[in-house]
Amino acid sequence: MKGTLVVLQSDVGDILHSKGFLIVAIIIGVLIVGTAVSVPIALNRWLTTGPAWDEAKPLLELFMGLAVNYVPLIVLFSCMATWATDPIAKEKAKGPIESLLATPLTARAVWIGKSLAIFLPAYIIGLIATLIVILTMNLAAILPTTGHFVLPLPEAFTSFLFLPLLMFALILLGVIASLITNPVIGQTIIIFVGVLLLQVVAQVGGRIWWLLASWDYALYNLAGAALLGMIAFYLSRSLSKERIILSSKGKWA
Amino acid sequence: MSDAIRLEGISKQLGEREVLRDVSFITKQGDVFGYLGPNGAGKTTTIRILLGLLKPTSGKATILGEDVSRDEARRKVGFVLESDGLYDNKTAEENLWYYARIYGMAEPAERIDRLLNLVELQDRAKDKVGTYSKGMRQRLAFARAMTHNPELLVLDEPTAGVDPSGQIEVREVILNMASREGKTIFLSSHNLDEVQRICNRIALIDRGEIKLCGELEQLQREMSGNEVEIETTEAIAEPLFAELKSLSHLGLRERKDKVLTFVPQEGVRIPDMVSLLVRQGVEIEGVSKKEASLEEIYSAILKEVEPS
Numbered sequence: 001m002k003g004t005l006v007v008l009q010s011d012v013g014d015i016l017h018s019k020g021f022l023i024v025a026i027i028i029g030v031l032i033v034g035t036a037v038s039v040p041i042a043l044n045r046w047l048t049t050g051p052a053w054d055e056a057k058p059l060l061e062l063f064m065g066l067a068v069n070y071v072p073l074i075v076l077f078s079c080m081a082t083w084a085t086d087p088i089a090k091e092k093a094k095g096p097i098e099s100l101l102a103t104p105l106t107a108r109a110v111w112i113g114k115s116l117a118i119f120l121p122a123y124i125i126g127l128i129a130t131l132i133v134i135l136t137m138n139l140a141a142i143l144p145t146t147g148h149f150v151l152p153l154p155e156a157f158t159s160f161l162f163l164p165l166l167m168f169a170l171i172l173l174g175v176i177a178s179l180i181t182n183p184v185i186g187q188t189i190i191i192f193v194g195v196l197l198l199q200v201v202a203q204v205g206g207r208i209w210w211l212l213a214s215w216d217y218a219l220y221n222l223a224g225a226a227l228l229g230m231i232a233f234y235l236s237r238s239l240s241k242e243r244i245i246l247s248s249k250g251k252w253a
Numbered sequence: 254m255s256d257a258i259r260l261e262g263i264s265k266q267l268g269e270r271e272v273l274r275d276v277s278f279i280t281k282q283g284d285v286f287g288y289l290g291p292n293g294a295g296k297t298t299t300i301r302i303l304l305g306l307l308k309p310t311s312g313k314a315t316i317l318g319e320d321v322s323r324d325e326a327r328r329k330v331g332f333v334l335e336s337d338g339l340y341d342n343k344t345a346e347e348n349l350w351y352y353a354r355i356y357g358m359a360e361p362a363e364r365i366d367r368l369l370n371l372v373e374l375q376d377r378a379k380d381k382v383g384t385y386s387k388g389m390r391q392r393l394a395f396a397r398a399m400t401h402n403p404e405l406l407v408l409d410e411p412t413a414g415v416d417p418s419g420q421i422e423v424r425e426v427i428l429n430m431a432s433r434e435g436k437t438i439f440l441s442s443h444n445l446d447e448v449q450r451i452c453n454r455i456a457l458i459d460r461g462e463i464k465l466c467g468e469l470e471q472l473q474r475e476m477s478g479n480e481v482e483i484e485t486t487e488a489i490a491e492p493l494f495a496e497l498k499s500l501s502h503l504g505l506r507e508r509k510d511k512v513l514t515f516v517p518q519e520g521v522r523i524p525d526m527v528s529l530l531v532r533q534g535v536e537i538e539g540v541s542k543k544e545a546s547l548e549e550i551y552s553a554i555l556k557e558v559e560p561s
Contacts, residue, residue, distance in 0.1 A: 002357065003355065006351070006354045006355050009354075010351050014340070014342060014343075017342065018342070094336060094338075094341075095334060095335075095336025095337065095338040096338045096339065096340055097338075098306065098334055098336070098338060099332070099334055099337075099338025099339075099397075100338070100355075101306055102304040102305070102306055102327065102332050102334070103327060103352065103355045103356065104324040104327045104328055104355070104356070105355055240308075241305065241306050241307075242306065242307050242308055245301060245306050245307065246267070246307075
């Protein structure tokens with residue numbers, strides 16, 4: 001546990017001081033400001049035409065559902081794609097990973113520490129971004145015109161808990177794949193599953209949109225997290241220092 | 254002295270290839286032990302087994318009495334691997350702090366300052382390691398290896414790719430660690446000159462097998478072939494050379510300017526050889542018993558094992 005915290009603290013420091021963090025922060029900032037300004041304006045125009053609350057409610061819940069799914073998903077996905085596998089590839093190629101493993105740290109502590117170091121900053125940024133969008137949509141458009149605050153409970157759980165859990169499980173999977181095989185494989189898994197999830201949200205929003213505000217959809221996310229987590233922990237049975245070293249550059253001499 | 258490193262019948266199979274075959278040797282505490290061999294001989298694999306990075310297919314390896322698979326063994330050993338393993342984006346201080354925390358040191362600040370002084374990097378302590386020269390990086394890697402004050406230092410090619418002045422600096426650091434800090438040093442290298450200068454014991458590995466192991470001085474004596482060099486004040490004349498050469502028990506081999514090289518037969522004493530020469534009117538400047546250089550030992554052993 002202590003080893004995990006040491007790796008976590010060091011890697012978070014590295015991520016926060018990296019150029020990748022700056023680039024991701026700027027892109028996400030621009031996207032969030034754009035969303036926080038444009039969506040309330042559009043909602044205001046529609047709501048001032050005076051639709052009945054019963055008519056407006058499901059559509060507002062759909063808007064909110066799309067926002068609270070897309071925003072954390074895009075933020076977490078951007079952060080993971082940028083931070084998750086490239087630093088591990090560099091550590092494996094240049095040697096720090098070998099030195100790290102020659103200490104009393106366990107391979108599992110390195111895996112969990114590195115995964116948490118990617119997830120926690122991404123989660124915090126995603127949380128802030130989602131809160132900004134929810135609050136601006138409600139406070140600038142929905143609340144003044146309808147007198148209601150729209151955020152169905154299942155959507156809140158999905159956005160703040162289950163979807164992040166799903167992404168954390170994906171990070172665990174991507175990082176372990178990067179450690180025990182080629183980091184390109186880890187990156188491919190993250191990008192493939194990430195894009196798949198974006199597609200799922202788009203398809204659900206377009207075809208069975210009422211599902212977004214339901215507990216069913218929240219539980220699908222939780223089940224997805226459990227499935228990816230189980231795959232990651234199954235793979236962790238083959239996680240060993242030897243496996244990491246032999247999958248790195250310069251296997252033996 | 255107890256054993257610092259004990260390897261008993263270590264073998265390692267990687268895929269189809271047997272990288273180590275029945276490797277056994279012992280390093281005593283206080284030794285500066287040179288581990289020699291050509292590229293691909295199995296030096297790095299041995300080190301990885303010592304550091305618990307690879308598991309031996311068979312055999313037993315211990316460090317200061319602890320099995321290498323145990324965390325306790327890794328707490329007793331510091332290391333400098335072939336790639337220094339430093340983080341370019343961290344400063345020298347941050348690199349050392351990171352490792353100090355991994356080893357669970359509570360108050361490492363003073364120790365880190367002392368180590369940066371020892372490797373003469375105190376002025377660059379707050380610079381990113383990415384801006385360091387290869388020699389400076391190696392010195393910092395030594396400081397990192399010493400962070401938790403280990404009893405044993407394992408060094409894998411510590412001067413590889415370092416320029417000559419950097420090599421001297423690194424060598425001084427190693428000698429300091431051994432003499433001032435009293436550390437046992439396990440040095441893997443194919444720089445024979447470096448090993449000859451700083452090691453008291455060596456092992457030679459080739460194609461995964463130990464070919465030679467022992468005290469360096471003793472090996473040098475054994476491998477010298479009992480050669481004796483006698484330097485005279487003037488080069489001896491041809492008739493005298495022929496006469497001495499005819500005395501087979503002296504085993505006069507060659508004459509190079511004023512130096513005569515003998516390989517005397519068993520039982521022939523050096524004072525007797527000197528008396529004989531003096532009786533022949535030869536004035537003697539000096540007598541030395543030749544020791545084989547490490548390079549000669551290395552070439553001789555590797556030549557023996559070369560496939561015909």
